[in-house]
Amino acid sequence: MFIEISNLKKGYGYDGNRVEVLKGISAGVEKGEICVLLGPSGSGKSTLLNIIGGIDQADSGYIAIKGEKTIDMNEKKLTRYRRKHLGYIFQMYNLIPNLNVKENIEVGAYLSDSPLEINDLLKTLGLYEHRHKLPNQLSGGQQQRTAIGRAIIKNPDILICDEPTGALDYKTSKEILKLIEDVNTKYGNTVIMVTHNDAIKNMADRVIKIRDGEIRKNYINEEKVCAQDLEW
Numbered sequence: 420m421f422i423e424i425s426n427l428k429k430g431y432g433y434d435g436n437r438v439e440v441l442k443g444i445s446a447g448v449e450k451g452e453i454c455v456l457l458g459p460s461g462s463g464k465s466t467l468l469n470i471i472g473g474i475d476q477a478d479s480g481y482i483a484i485k486g487e488k489t490i491d492m493n494e495k496k497l498t499r500y501r502r503k504h505l506g507y508i509f510q511m512y513n514l515i516p517n518l519n520v521k522e523n524i525e526v527g528a529y530l531s532d533s534p535l536e537i538n539d540l541l542k543t544l545g546l547y548e549h550r551h552k553l554p555n556q557l558s559g560g561q562q563q564r565t566a567i568g569r570a571i572i573k574n575p576d577i578l579i580c581d582e583p584t585g586a587l588d589y590k591t592s593k594e595i596l597k598l599i600e601d602v603n604t605k606y607g608n609t610v611i612m613v614t615h616n617d618a619i620k621n622m623a624d625r626v627i628k629i630r631d632g633e634i635r636k637n638y639i640n641e642e643k644v645c646a647q648d649l650e651w
């Protein structure tokens with residue numbers, strides 16, 4: 420198993436105000452899979468994603484990547500793990516306003532020993548013609564493409580996506596989902612994507628549904644649909 424999630428528990432607060440957000444989550448994700456995490460607001464999706472991403476820590480249980488537990492890593496090793504293995508895509512793009520598209524993407528390349536070729540990637544992203552523009556000269560979709568470029572230029576093993584289409588309209592959302600699918604096919608990164616949008620599960624290899632901090636469903640999607648053909 421490429422990513423092993425074992426009996427993860429996480430709560431916030433103390434005594435009477437204590438909330439158990441993850442109540443013992445166990446699951447596995449294979450290399451190269453697109454895994455979609457679904458669940459209602461407050462069910463614990465982002466908390467789980469942040470623990471997988473090494474941004475937050477569980478109270479108990481563990482995450483292991485290729486058999487290596489993040490809990491056993493010291494801060495230095497954890498930083499290296501995040502840099503080497505993980506790319507992050509969020510709803511907010513967080514681009515650097517005074518750097519152009521190409522430069523914003525290149526920021527991610529400094530974190531890698533073996534980055535992807537920038538011009539090739541710009542073409543895959545559909546941004547080659549826009550490479551000299553600043554973020555405020557781009558549409559929302561182009562900004563999200565740039566943010567995806569910044570996350571994947573270091574060719575991470577795992578692409579962590581938290582509501583990547585949350586701020587986008589229908590047509591642009593589908594373009595971005597298709598891009599994530601293209602990246603997954605071309606570079607083989609494992610994708611873990613949190614979404615509220617139930618339709619997105621149809622493009623997944625694996626679907627994990629969470630409710631109240633527990634896994635309700637975890638299955639392989641036998642009838643995978645191309646991102647382009649999704650409807651909602």
Ligand SMILES: Nc1ncnc2c1ncn2[C@@H]1O[C@H](COP(=O)(O)OP(=O)(O)OP(=O)(O)O)[C@@H](O)[C@H]1O
Nearest residue numbers: 431432440458459460461462463464465466467615
């Ligand atoms: N730092 C924190 N301190 C206290 N409670 C928190 C903290 N972070 C999250 N929570 C609580 O944990 C619960 C789960 O939050 P989480 O963000 O993981 O849910 P989610 O499924 O991603 O929700 P959404 O879809 O709305 O983003 C919520 O009730 C939230 O209020």
